Amino acid sequence: MKNYDDIKNYIQSEIQLKKENKQLKNIEVLALINKNIKKILNPAYVKYTKEGSLSAIDPSYIYPQIHEGMRKPKLSNKMFKFKNQYDTVYEYGFNDNKQCLYRKVYTQDGGFFDNYYLYLKNTIYRVEVKGNKKLKSIEDYNYIDDFKYSLIEEYVFDDKGRPLQIINHYMCSGIREDYQWIDNDVAVVKMRLNKYLFIKDDEDVIAIFSIEYGNLNQQIFSYQNQDYIDLNHYTLQSIHIIKHSSLHIEYSFINDRKEKPTEYLQLKILDKIYIVSINYMKPPAGFSYKKAKELYRKEIIDFIENKINEFDFEIKMIGIQYYNYGYSIVAPFIGFDKGDNEDVQTMTECIEYEFPLASRAIISQLDSYIKIHGYYLSFQKLMISIKKQLENQYQIEVILDEITD
Helix, strand or coil: CCCHHHHHHHHHHHHHHHHHHHHHHHHHHHHHHHHHHHHHCCCCEEEEECCCCCCCCCCCCCHHHHCCCCCCCCCECCCCCCCCCCCCEEEEEECCCCCEEEEEEEECCEEEEEEEEEEECCEEEEEEEECCCCECCHHHHHHHHHCEEEEEEEEEECCCCCEEEEEECCCCCCEEEEEEEEECCEEEEEECCEEEEEEEECCEEEEEEEECCCCCCCEEEECCCCEEEECCCCCEEEEEEECCCCCCEEEEEEECCCCCEEEEEEEEECCEEEEEEEEEECCCCCCCHHHHHHHHHHHHHHHHHHHHHHCCCCCCEEEEEEECCCCCCCCCEEEEECCCCCCHHHCCEEEECCCCHHHHHHHHHHHHHHHHHCCHHHHHHHHHHHHHHHHHHHCCEEEEEEECC
16 A cells, blocks of 8 residues: 555646646637637527526536536527526527537626637537626627636547546546446446446436445445445345336345345346446336325225225224335235224234226336335325325224334
């Protein structure tokens, strides 16, 4: 292992190299600006947005998915109206080749250029202009020497137009995202100290996973269960398939040492196995979490109402035993009791409920969606609302028995 001085010297040399590299690129960028500025600022068409957290042409697949509040702007053909004094509108200008040329910022005090985009080979430079005055029109560029230019970001692409590097020069670490494409639609992406597995299907983003590694004892800690997974000996839940036009992709949730499902997955893709956690997974086409929960509520309540009318004894208590926290929610036990028995399984009548065939696909999608996003508290609230609705409607006590292990 290197000593402290060696590590310190290595870091200092890397920082100096990055500074020199940035200075060289700044010279290259400035030459492009001086040569092409009037062409750059002569758009074929413009689009507008109120979202300014990310650039509209930032090619990052990863950053918007793992940072809350960060998303690519949705562009509109119409200029937005100002609703209050804090409103900001961003204008993007494009050329005939659909290349973005600049960003202009509008407030109630007027508009000014703040970013523009320069194209060289497989690289796009995003440049910020700084000066003693704000640039409001192209004529202001006659005084180009009055301004300073700062290289904010550069986007490097391969010959297929896929990102290879997204470099943010505001960050000391230099490379923000480094893409290693292992298939046309699959890349391992390094960002800071983390690695991600990115999967797309043509232009459609399918999933983003964090690649997980064990500690020195080959263990991963499950924060959901507050227990460890032994990576040398673990069991899996059922297999799920991620739909893709050309690749076979399957995953299973991993159990911890006590055989309880965790938030981690075993993913198989391109004949390789990864241990991952989920950052993003595209839901099935047409799926609505809100509508799926309402269907779950309706089917449960309809079943209980039918049984209340069917049984020939007075029901004084209803029990619903359901699974949560990684276990399947598709087969709850529902009990009906003559007295005050709170053990659902030993009530006068206890039925393992099967959802109607027409609803099973959506309920199965709901089950997967809750596990993928960890919406266990949300599911708890759904069951509590079912309990309250039944009690208010029938004046019968309803008990909930949640099984989590």
